[in-house]
Amino acid sequence: VEWGxxxxxxxxxxxxxxxxxxTTALDRKTIVSVKQTQLDKTSDNLLKTIDCQTYEIDAKxxxxxxxxxxxxLNADQTNYLEVGWNKTEGxxxxxxxxxxxxxxxxxxxxxxxxxxxxxxxxxxxxxxxNGGLEVFCGDFTYPFYVLTxxxxxxxxxxxxxxxxxxxxxxxxxIGTVWRKNVAESESVLYVSDESVNLDMTVAKEKSVxxxxxxxxxxxxxxxxxxxxxxxxxxxxxALLKAKASGVAVVRAKCGNSEKLIDVxxxxxxxxxxxxxxxxxxxxxxxxxxxxxxxxxMTAGDGYILSDESxxxxxxxxxxxxxxxAAAMILRAxxxxxxxxIVNYDSNEKIVKAWTANRLLGSVKADVNASSITLKxxxxxxxxxxxxxxxxxxxxxxxxxxxxxxxxxLNVFNGKATFEAVALVNEEYVYDGGNLxxxxxxxxxxxxxxxxxxxxxxxxxxxxxxxxxxxTLSEEYFKxxxxxxxxxxxxxxxxxxxxxxxxxxxxxxxVADVKVNQGLNATVxxxxxxxxxxTVNGRALKSGEYTIKNKVLYINKEVLxxxxxxxxxxxxxxxxxxx
Numbered sequence: 001v002e003w004g005x006x007x008x009x010x011x012x013x014x015x016x017x018x019x020x021x022x023t024t025a026l027d028r029k030t031i032v033s034v035k036q037t038q039l040d041k042t043s044d045n046l047l048k049t050i051d052c053q054t055y056e057i058d059a060k061x062x063x064x065x066x067x068x069x070x071x072x073l074n075a076d077q078t079n080y081l082e083v084g085w086n087k088t089e090g091x092x093x094x095x096x097x098x099x100x101x102x103x104x105x106x107x108x109x110x111x112x113x114x115x116x117x118x119x120x121x122x123x124x125x126x127x128x129x130n131g132g133l134e135v136f137c138g139d140f141t142y143p144f145y146v147l148t149x150x151x152x153x154x155x156x157x158x159x160x161x162x163x164x165x166x167x168x169x170x171x172x173x174i175g176t177v178w179r180k181n182v183a184e185s186e187s188v189l190y191v192s193d194e195s196v197n198l199d200m201t202v203a204k205e206k207s208v209x210x211x212x213x214x215x216x217x218x219x220x221x222x223x224x225x226x227x228x229x230x231x232x233x234x235x236x237x238a239l240l241k242a243k244a245s246g247v248a249v250v251r252a253k254c255g256n257s258e259k260l261i262d263v264x265x266x267x268x269x270x271x272x273x274x275x276x277x278x279x280x281x282x283x284x285x286x287x288x289x290x291x292x293x294x295x296x297m298t299a300g301d302g303y304i305l306s307d308e309s310x311x312x313x314x315x316x317x318x319x320x321x322x323x324x325a326a327a328m329i330l331r332a333x334x335x336x337x338x339x340x341i342v343n344y345d346s347n348e349k350i351v352k353a354w355t356a357n358r359l360l361g362s363v364k365a366d367v368n369a370s371s372i373t374l375k376x377x378x379x380x381x382x383x384x385x386x387x388x389x390x391x392x393x394x395x396x397x398x399x400x401x402x403x404x405x406x407x408x409l410n411v412f413n414g415k416a417t418f419e420a421v422a423l424v425n426e427e428y429v430y431d432g433g434n435l436x437x438x439x440x441x442x443x444x445x446x447x448x449x450x451x452x453x454x455x456x457x458x459x460x461x462x463x464x465x466x467x468x469x470x471t472l473s474e475e476y477f478k479x480x481x482x483x484x485x486x487x488x489x490x491x492x493x494x495x496x497x498x499x500x501x502x503x504x505x506x507x508x509x510v511a512d513v514k515v516n517q518g519l520n521a522t523v524x525x526x527x528x529x530x531x532x533x534t535v536n537g538r539a540l541k542s543g544e545y546t547i548k549n550k551v552l553y554i555n556k557e558v559l560x561x562x563x564x565x566x567x568x569x570x571x572x573x574x575x576x577x578x
Contacts, residue, residue: 006141015140020056020127027175028056040164047071047157052173053150057126060168061161064120068162074098074128076154081146083135085122089113091137093144101149104283104301104336114142129174152211153236176213187214187255191237194259197294198229198242199266203278203287208261210237212254223249228265266290271442271468272421274306274407282336284411292319292419295326295411303329303336305408314424315407316375316440318493321346323414330378331405338402341410342376342385351392353385355402360395371419373441373494389440389495422468424496431503435472442467443491451486451497458487465491472500478508478526479550512574517561521575523552525568534567535559535575 001016020026031049039046039061047057053074061069063085071083079099085091092113100108116138125136130152135144159169192209210218220231220238225248232239240250245267252259268288270276276286276293284302286295295302317328327343340360342353344367351374352362365387375386381401385393409418422440439445445465448458462476470489480502488497508526515521530547533540535558546553554566554575564575 001143004140006139008141013141016136016143017140018125018127018134018136021058021125026172027177028172029175030170030172032169032171034170035168037167037169038164039159039161039167041160041162043161045158045160046167046169047159047171050157050171050173051155053128053130053152053155054174054176055128056172056174057124057128058170059124059126059159061122061124062120062166063122063161065163066120067165069122069165070158070160071124071126072156072158072160073126073133074131074148074150074154075156075158076151079148079150079154080156081133081148081150083124083126083133083144085137087117090116091122091142091144093133093135093146095146095148098148099150099154102283103149104303112144114138116142151209151236153209187212187216187257189213189218189252189254189257189259191252191259191261194261196240196261196263197266197285197287197289198240198263199268199288200242200245201269201288202276202293203242203285205239205241205278207234207239208237208250208252210252210254210259212257214255216255218252218254221251221253223251223260225249225263229263268292270421271419273423274308274421276304276306276409280305280307280408282408289417292417293409293421294415294417295323295409296415297323297411297413299413302411303408305329305332305334305336305406308423309404309406311404312379313407314375314377314426316373316420316422316424316494316496317409317418318371318373318420318422318441320371320417320419321414323411323416325410325412326372326374326416326418327410327412328374328376329406329408329410330376331402332408333402333405339405340378340383340397340402342374342383343410343412344372344374344387345412351385351387353383353393353395355397355400357398357400360397361393363393365392369493371441371493375424375440375494375496386494388493389491420468426498428498428500429503430477430500430505432474432506434474435477435500437470437472437487437498437500438468439470439489439491439494439496440468441491441493443493445470445489445491447490449488449490451488452484455488474506475508475526477502477505480505481527510568510571510573512576514576514578515559517577518556520556521554521559521566521577523554523566523568523573523575525550525552528568528571530568532569536565 004015005012066087069085073081081098082094094111096109127134131148133146190211228246229248230241242265248263250261266289270288270293282303284297286304319326325343325345327341330340332339338356349366350362351365353360377384381397383395450456462473464471484501486499508528533545544555
């Protein structure tokens with residue numbers, strides 16, 4: 001640029017005039033040139049003939065009534081950059097709707113305004129170079145330098161005004177400075193992905209963009225693995241669709257240039273209580289394998305949200321970490337402008353929680369296991385974070401933090417495989433039969449304790465474990481009475497707790513007993529309530545039997561050799577002395 005000074009009021013304004021405005025070295029082609037043209041809301045779009053991303057726009061607009069002026073640049077069906085002027089902001093540039101190419105960049109959707117609202121004439125000089133834009137406004141006193149990641153196929157442009165103005169507009173397309181006199185068959189070919197992972201549940205299809213430097217059509221061919229994949233040509237590249245698990249190779253060919261794309265299709269079935277799909281990917285690559293739901297992000301944050309949303313929740317994720325960090329997302333907005341995130345950072349060795357507004361807390365925590373189980377319990381404004389079942393962090397939310405929203409997952413700088421995503425139910429009701437309890441991770445439960453009964457250990461014969469499912473047998477509940485019981489389970493990966501409200505239990509069945517002569521008889525009663533004992537028709541006195549810890553002891557002196565009939569209320573058993 002050429003730097004200068006412009007007299008304004010009692011002082012001067014610094015100006016920046018790009019040398020492209022006066023140079024003759026550029027390969028220009030004028031496609032719009034109008035002078036003193038009257039425009040209003042109904043006017044035809046002067047910029048509709050632009051069909052590339054390398055161009056310059058030089059515009060002077062006489063605007064006595066202060067009407068809105070809007071340039072929509074490098075637009076496709078969903079993304080565009082906006083440049084304009086209005087009476088509130090003055091000259092402005094907005095990247096709020098520009099493409100970030102799948103990268104989550106918190107400050108990317110900015111809107112910069114100059115505040116220069118004075119004057120009845122507005123000037124714009126705009127240079128576009130494949131996503132990079134330089135905008136010079138107000139006789140070159142207000143410069144904006146902007147980078148976008150718009151698709152090379154985003155070539156739609158428009159100029160609209162809010163009312164009557166008079167416009168001088170020149171548009172020149174600018175040719176490349178580095179590829180001239182190219183043979184017709186010669187081309188440089190770009191593809192957005194050279195390795196693609198698909199599955200049959202989450203990532204069923206993937207759009208691959210291809211762009212060439214020539215006008216030759218790009219041809220798409222599935223070279224191998226047609227049983228696993230089909231490739232459908234689109235106006236921007238190809239849509240790859242998974243058909244069955246397997247591998248495939250797809251070729252994109254244009255002139256003398258070609259690219260090969262390796263595709264893997266997994267038949268993964270994610271162990272998740274949340275539903276994930278490609279429509280809910282905010283950033284990064286997400287696909288399901290036999291090991292779990294994989295999230296990959298080479299640099300920065302990758303996010304995927306689930307279909308489910310809510311407020312109070314206990315969410316647990318178990319993952320293998322090859323990335324710097326992995327996290328769960330709570331109470332998030334659809335665009336991730338607000339959220340609560342809980343993560344484990346393997347570089348810093350910390351558990352951390354934060355919102356879009358502030359840090360909630362972090363604590364040192366080193367994990368040596370290959371799988372990490374992270375759990376968050378969120379109730380109203382109270383957040384508790386657990387690592388491997390151990391409470392690590394507690395925080396209280398403020399009035400500016402979200403009250404509800406969607407759940408999801410996050411990966412930072414690398415790859416994480418989420419083996420299990422569990423909405424943990426910590427309250428159960430028992431009313432008969434076996435009870436199925438679902439823990440926070442697929443693991444073997446080694447020990448189970450009834451915390452309510454003074455941490456009484458539950459005998460291993462009373463429970464089984466299959467993945468996340470822990471089954472407590474009916475026979476165990478026959479040993480309990482009606483009431484609420486708190487349990488704690490110790491597994492190979494994590495520890496979890498749950499409460500069971502026992503509404504009713506079946507009466508224990510008391511088995512016949514065989515005892516050697518000269519020994520007392522021992523009868524396990526379970527939950528059977530016994531107030532009197534009769535042996536062979538005679539009611540025993542208090543000193544002839546005892547009941548302790550659900551076990552009946554009958555003195556040997558009241559038993560005869562052979563079969564004895566013992567009556568326990570409405571229950572009768574046989575005690576055989578041999």
